[in-house]
């Protein structure tokens with residue numbers, strides 16, 4: 001299980017060095033080099049964290065930040081700002097960004113902020129609760145809660161951190177209907193009502209990785225008007 005980071009940054013060199021550094025720390029990194037692409041990726045794919053530059057072509061980082069929150073997504077956002085952008089920084093935090101670093105930044109400082117934001121994942125501390133063996137089997141899928149590993153037909157399934165926590169929550173509550181609000185609270189630590197699309201985006205991503213036919217899911221069933229049921 002790797003944490004999945006989206007880096008939205010138009011400076012090619014910074015993209016490369018920062019991307020390499022994040023990968024060397026074990027993160028999966030996806031890159032978008034303008035605001036439009038950043039906004040699209042951020043709202044359509046499941047990420048554990050978004051690193052977002054403010055000065056971007058096509059759509060500013062602030063607009064991207066607003067797009068993400070308006071889409072109902074709770075993904076943590078770390079802004080990259082220039083020294084002169086004090087106002088933008090404040091606006092960004094008001095728009096729902098979680099933290100910021102000022103360019104030029106020290107890489108160690110940035111890594112520390114990234115780790116701090118990712119550590120907010122509430123489920124991470126509870127991994128040991130998952131039964132005595134911590135193993136869940138569903139057909140060809142095995143969820144190993146202790147090793148935070150998922151396999152399908154024996155092959156490793158690469159899940160983002162939140163995807164894993166979501167799947168584990170489903171695995172711990174098979175056969176019952178779980179509301180989006182409950183999932184949001186248990187997996188993201190977010191209060192009900194605000195970020196329900198966060199759940200849907202991550203469920204869609206899990207289906208892509210786990211269902212035989214993601215368009216006709218047999219594992220994670222939609223319960224209209226309520227949420228989802230994990231079918232075993």
Ligand code: CA
Pocket residue numbers: 009010011053054055056
């Ligand atoms: Ca820039």
